[in-house]
Amino acid sequence: MIPALDLTHSDFVQQKLDLKTKPLGSLGKLEVLAKHLVLIYSQGMPKETMAAQLFSVENPSVSIFAGDHGIASEGVSIAPSEVTGQMVANFASGGAAICVLARQLGWRLNIVDCGILKPIQNSHVIDNRLGATTAPFHLQPAMSEAQLAQGFDNAKQLVAAELDMGCNLFAFGEMGIGNTTSAAAIFSALCSLKPKETVGQGTGVSQETVVKKQLLIEQALDLHQLDSNDPKQILQSVGGFEIVHMVGAMLAVAEAQKPILVDGFIATAAAMLAISMAPNAKQYMVFAHCSNEQGHKKMLEWLNVEPLLQLDMRLGEGSGAALALPIIQSALAIYNDMASFSQAQVTQVVG
Numbered sequence: 088m089i090p091a092l093d094l095t096h097s098d099f100v101q102q103k104l105d106l107k108t109k110p111l112g113s114l115g116k117l118e119v120l121a122k123h124l125v126l127i128y129s130q131g132m133p134k135e136t137m138a139a140q141l142f143s144v145e146n147p148s149v150s151i152f153a154g155d156h157g158i159a160s161e162g163v164s165i166a167p168s169e170v171t172g173q174m175v176a177n178f179a180s181g182g183a184a185i186c187v188l189a190r191q192l193g194w195r196l197n198i199v200d201c202g203i204l205k206p207i208q209n210s211h212v213i214d215n216r217l218g219a220t221t222a223p224f225h226l227q228p229a230m231s232e233a234q235l236a237q238g239f240d241n242a243k244q245l246v247a248a249e250l251d252m253g254c255n256l257f258a259f260g261e262m263g264i265g266n267t268t269s270a271a272a273i274f275s276a277l278c279s280l281k282p283k284e285t286v287g288q289g290t291g292v293s294q295e296t297v298v299k300k301q302l303l304i305e306q307a308l309d310l311h312q313l314d315s316n317d318p319k320q321i322l323q324s325v326g327g328f329e330i331v332h333m334v335g336a337m338l339a340v341a342e343a344q345k346p347i348l349v350d351g352f353i354a355t356a357a358a359m360l361a362i363s364m365a366p367n368a369k370q371y372m373v374f375a376h377c378s379n380e381q382g383h384k385k386m387l388e389w390l391n392v393e394p395l396l397q398l399d400m401r402l403g404e405g406s407g408a409a410l411a412l413p414i415i416q417s418a419l420a421i422y423n424d425m426a427s428f429s430q431a432q433v434t435q436v437v438g
């Protein structure tokens with residue numbers, strides 16, 4: 088259901104970039120990014136339309152999906168589950184890191200309760216609750232098939248509403264105490280890796296807690312006997328309500344052939360599931376940063392993608408994705424506005 092990226096305009100875009108007044112390729116990854124984005128934005132355009140077109144980011148939105156995790160009661164985080172809801176209130180009142188970055192950079196923010204411990208009454212929070220926390224996944228599946236399906240449906244509707252508002256760049260963030268344990272379990276199951284390879288310190292837990300996370304994931308992998316080729320089973324068994332929304336939203340954006348800015352460890356676990364469900368989805372993804380969570384670098388290597396930024400961040404919330412917006416805008420500005428050798432009457436340099 089997700090179309091492959093049509094590469095018809097690829098040579099035209101490359102040539103346009105090559106004829107700009109600079110040594111060939113000297114804007115490095117910015118040129119690669121410009122080409123990628125212009126190809127996405129020009130899908131279905133006839134050659135003449137595309138040749139005359141300027142491309143820009145319109146009405147970008149970052150949606151933060153929040154959900155609580157049954158596994159959190161095993162003490163896998165520095166914080167208790169209650170902090171998820173407290174942070175949702177913080178998102179709603181504009182005080183969290185993602186709020187500051189979104190305001191500064193020009194993202195619109197959606198705050199989505201996908202199933203935190205206790206609902207909060209706040210008109211800025213979208214109610215997409217699939218339950219009140221997932222089940223502890225080392226003992227039973229994190230959620231039912233119906234909850235998973237409902238999450239996908241919710242995400243699809245959210246993306247449809249965003250597209251109606253003219254949004255053409257999507258970022259997704261998450262908040263959910265315990266969700267690095269869930270993301271590591273997903274990574275282990277999808278790539279048949281031992282938990283030792285995939286588990287990290289999350290919010291900054293001790294080495295002892297890292298070992299506890301590994302043992303819980305081992306127990307879960309034993310219990311569920313997950314098939315690395317069955318991403319839905321993996322998501323239902325060891326995922327989270329916010330992760331379900333992320334996967335569903337990524338698939339919906341890719342189906343609409345718009346770009347997705349992928350954030351850190353948890354968002355990349357969601358991206359890997361989406362790609363496993365629909366391989367073409369990867370062609371609409373831009374990987375914003377490499378987080379400091381051990382395992383994220385391995386995920387990016389496994390996907391064979393290069394992130395735009397490496398700032399030693401390990402927060403989530405969509406913060407790394409948010410920071411990449413100015414780079415996206417710069418890439419498009421170079422494509423749109425930079426003079427060619429002939430326009431500027433500069434002798435074309437070769438080599």
Ligand SMILES: Cc1cc2ncn([C@H]3O[C@H](COP(=O)(O)O)[C@@H](O)[C@H]3O)c2cc1C
Nearest residue numbers: 164166261262263264265266267289290403
């Ligand atoms: C105050 C606070 C704000 C956060 N914002 C994002 N996270 C991040 O940390 C959590 C994942 O780490 P773990 O698996 O170790 O719990 C997620 O909620 C993630 O978004 C936060 C965590 C805390 C404590």
Ligand SMILES: O=C(O)c1cccnc1
Nearest residue numbers: 289351352378401402403
């Ligand atoms: O990489 C991330 O996105 C991350 C790392 C630690 C905690 N929360 C999120």
